[in-house]
Amino acid sequence: MNLTRKTLIATAFLAMPAFFATAEVKEDFVPSSKNQHGQEYPMVNSEGYARFKVNAPEANSVTVTLGLGGQGGTKLEKQADGSWTGTTAGPMDEGFHYYHLIIDGAPVNDPGTNNYFGSCRWESGIEIPAHDADFYALKNVPHGNVQQILFHSPSTDSERRAFVYTPPQYGKDGKRYPVLYLQHGWGEDETAWSSQGHANLIMDNLIAEGKIDPFIIVMTYGMTNDVKFGTIGQFTAKEFEQVLVDELVPYIDANFNTIADRDHRAMAGLSMGGIETKLITLRRPEVFGYYGLLSGGTYSPEELKDNGVKKVFVSCGSKENPDRVTSSVDELKKAGFDATSYVSPGTAHEFLTWRRSLHEMAPLLFK
Amino acid sequence: MNLTRKTLIATAFLAMPAFFATAEVKEDFVPSSKNQHGQEYPMVNSEGYARFKVNAPEANSVTVTLGLGGQGGTKLEKQADGSWTGTTAGPMDEGFHYYHLIIDGAPVNDPGTNNYFGSCRWESGIEIPAHDADFYALKNVPHGNVQQILFHSPSTDSERRAFVYTPPQYGKDGKRYPVLYLQHGWGEDETAWSSQGHANLIMDNLIAEGKIDPFIIVMTYGMTNDVKFGTIGQFTAKEFEQVLVDELVPYIDANFNTIADRDHRAMAGLSMGGIETKLITLRRPEVFGYYGLLSGGTYSPEELKDNGVKKVFVSCGSKENPDRVTSSVDELKKAGFDATSYVSPGTAHEFLTWRRSLHEMAPLLFK
Numbered sequence: 001m002n003l004t005r006k007t008l009i010a011t012a013f014l015a016m017p018a019f020f021a022t023a024e025v026k027e028d029f030v031p032s033s034k035n036q037h038g039q040e041y042p043m044v045n046s047e048g049y050a051r052f053k054v055n056a057p058e059a060n061s062v063t064v065t066l067g068l069g070g071q072g073g074t075k076l077e078k079q080a081d082g083s084w085t086g087t088t089a090g091p092m093d094e095g096f097h098y099y100h101l102i103i104d105g106a107p108v109n110d111p112g113t114n115n116y117f118g119s120c121r122w123e124s125g126i127e128i129p130a131h132d133a134d135f136y137a138l139k140n141v142p143h144g145n146v147q148q149i150l151f152h153s154p155s156t157d158s159e160r161r162a163f164v165y166t167p168p169q170y171g172k173d174g175k176r177y178p179v180l181y182l183q184h185g186w187g188e189d190e191t192a193w194s195s196q197g198h199a200n201l202i203m204d205n206l207i208a209e210g211k212i213d214p215f216i217i218v219m220t221y222g223m224t225n226d227v228k229f230g231t232i233g234q235f236t237a238k239e240f241e242q243v244l245v246d247e248l249v250p251y252i253d254a255n256f257n258t259i260a261d262r263d264h265r266a267m268a269g270l271s272m273g274g275i276e277t278k279l280i281t282l283r284r285p286e287v288f289g290y291y292g293l294l295s296g297g298t299y300s301p302e303e304l305k306d307n308g309v310k311k312v313f314v315s316c317g318s319k320e321n322p323d324r325v326t327s328s329v330d331e332l333k334k335a336g337f338d339a340t341s342y343v344s345p346g347t348a349h350e351f352l353t354w355r356r357s358l359h360e361m362a363p364l365l366f367k
Numbered sequence: 368m369n370l371t372r373k374t375l376i377a378t379a380f381l382a383m384p385a386f387f388a389t390a391e392v393k394e395d396f397v398p399s400s401k402n403q404h405g406q407e408y409p410m411v412n413s414e415g416y417a418r419f420k421v422n423a424p425e426a427n428s429v430t431v432t433l434g435l436g437g438q439g440g441t442k443l444e445k446q447a448d449g450s451w452t453g454t455t456a457g458p459m460d461e462g463f464h465y466y467h468l469i470i471d472g473a474p475v476n477d478p479g480t481n482n483y484f485g486s487c488r489w490e491s492g493i494e495i496p497a498h499d500a501d502f503y504a505l506k507n508v509p510h511g512n513v514q515q516i517l518f519h520s521p522s523t524d525s526e527r528r529a530f531v532y533t534p535p536q537y538g539k540d541g542k543r544y545p546v547l548y549l550q551h552g553w554g555e556d557e558t559a560w561s562s563q564g565h566a567n568l569i570m571d572n573l574i575a576e577g578k579i580d581p582f583i584i585v586m587t588y589g590m591t592n593d594v595k596f597g598t599i600g601q602f603t604a605k606e607f608e609q610v611l612v613d614e615l616v617p618y619i620d621a622n623f624n625t626i627a628d629r630d631h632r633a634m635a636g637l638s639m640g641g642i643e644t645k646l647i648t649l650r651r652p653e654v655f656g657y658y659g660l661l662s663g664g665t666y667s668p669e670e671l672k673d674n675g676v677k678k679v680f681v682s683c684g685s686k687e688n689p690d691r692v693t694s695s696v697d698e699l700k701k702a703g704f705d706a707t708s709y710v711s712p713g714t715a716h717e718f719l720t721w722r723r724s725l726h727e728m729a730p731l732l733f734k
Contacts, residue, residue, distance in 0.1 A: 056473035106423035143517035
């Protein structure tokens with residue numbers, strides 16, 4: 001009796017959290033918009049839960065690195081058909097998240113999703129539908145192009161790649177356009193802004209709604225990924241400055257219809273791309289007139305003194321350090337600078353913060 | 368004694384194949400050119416062997432789907448450090464190969480390589496160095512751009528993607544260019560020709576060497592991947608014909624500097640893209656003047672009668688059905704058509720065949 005009673009209590013105790021967790025989850029799951037064509041899993045529901053299913057019939061353990069903070073990801077459970085399934089313990093933040101699987105100790109990508117370059121490797125990606133996803137949706141509006149260019153870099157003795165967003169009327173209207181140089185973060189590369197960032201769709205939609213004057217965006221690799229995390233404080237971005245300012249900017253001005261002066265040239269970046277933006281704009285104020293730091297630090301009035309900057313944009317997610325962002329911009333304004341802060345509601349150091357930041361920053365540039 | 372002797376003989380016997388196999392393989396392995404940045408494995412040697420290493424400390428079995436025909440891939444062996452390693456049983460054909468891993472029954476990609484869309488999914492890829500790899504190498508020459516475009520398709524009620532190669536002087540010289548519409552094969556998509564196909568580098572190099580008059584290449588998704596293998600014989604490509612001829616061609620002619628007539632428009636495709644090319648060129652001879660079938664069938668004189676085709680190019684690998692390719696072209700020539708056949712030496716139904724085919728076909732177009 002005693003043993004049976006203990007067993008019953010233990011069973012009830014163990015079962016309860018699972019029962020409650022299951023009862024809470026709304027069963028309106030649909031495939032993530034980042035899945036490979038025709039793939040059902042991973043799925044997401046309207047509350048922000050993510051559900052995974054992986055076929056691994058002879059595996060001993062399958063874990064998804066995505067989950068609530070501090071829980072070490074989501075452990076999947078083996079099903080009778082050889083698949084492994086599981087749902088996050090709670091709702092995830094809206095927007096895009098990188099993740100991967102660990103199958104019997106092997107870090108591999110989820111065969112269900114497309115791949116995105118993050119953490120210095122191609123990773124799986126999932127999209128938790130955001131309430132404001134419309135501003136980066138693919139719509140039936142005039143679309144600009146994303147042009148892959150290859151340019152020669154004498155300083156690194158290599159042919160380097162960049163992507164250039166040209167607005168819908170580019171090349172047909174005979175006009176010249178301003179240019180934003182837009183940098184990715186640590187672990188990412190030149191594909192980030194037009195893939196998981198949807199920079200081209202954000203621009204297409206803003207232009208279609210008449211909310212901005214069109215401009216060109218140039219995205220290249222910021223040479224960030226050989227820098228070890230512990231040494232980012234000593235990172236100078238000097239090599240990248242040479243590639244960007246002395247090689248890529250002249251290439252763009254020679255090969256695209258640009259307005260080739262400081263007042264029509266901006267630099268912005270997310271995270272470590274923000275650090276690069278700050279380092280390079282302060283050292284080369286004659287090249288860029290507009291600066292944007294997206295979850296990538298702040299400027300002080302002292303740093304911008306005699307710099308001639310036209311406008312500063314500083315942003316982050318509400319789950320980062322929003323007070324520092326807003327107070328630094330308040331200080332800039334008090335000192336007479338044209339500065340704007342933006343805090344993305346309910347997001348952390350992730351791409352929805354940066355998509356929203358681009359959407360807020362774009363109408364302010366070149367004005 | 369007897370036991371010891373038996374054991375010795377057995378040990379020697381078991382060790383021998385491994386010893387001989389090892390003795391045969393030249394130890395000059397280097398990372399595959401298709402690896403992710405900084406990844407050492409997979410490796411390839413000068414003889415065409417491929418060597419794999421995967422970290423999977425708790426796995427029971429790891430297999431690579433790549434290997435010699437009929438051997439079911441390459442089984443990796445567990446090492447003391449938790450990694451799994453193995454080398455193909457013999458040299459692979461030169462060029463690009465798709466593959467994936469099977470870890471305890473789970474089909475996943477090799478974390479060492481970049482991903483390429485093949486077999487209707489993003490797959491791992493490896494490059495066995497070809498003796499003639501120079502013609503698609505990335506060199507310090509003027510580069511054309513690969514432009515991602517998004518065009519509206521009323522017939523499918525969707526925004527569709529294509530990639531457009533524009534030659535180095537495009538847009539700066541005020542000239543209009545002919546256009547080649549170039550299709551991928553079954554299981555692939557619009558990324559194939561400019562990624563694993565290196566179509567842009569093949570063109571850049573041919574143009575730099577003065578071997579061709581520059582032209583534009585347009586690559587879009589051929590709507591091939593919902594067609595089941597067993598039913599390809601009934602495939603009509605009618606839906607794709609509408610997207611290509613009635614929607615994409617007019618979009619390209621309206622948005623790029625093209626010479627918008629049949630005599631300056633070609634269509635070619637590999638494998639199932641060749642089947643599409645044949646179906647569409649025969650039904651719409653007023654649209655395309657130059658035809659190319661790359662490992663994708665042949666034309667008979669009867670089929671091309673009264674069709675007005677300017678030139679036909681038909682190719683395949685020497686390990687496919689070269690006699691059929693060359694004899695069909697001989698028949699076309701006998702019947703008075705301008706036709707050229709090409710057989711890629713030592714290759715099968717894979718991308719080196721098609722890179723070489725494009726390299727051979729490009730100088731013949733629009734002449």
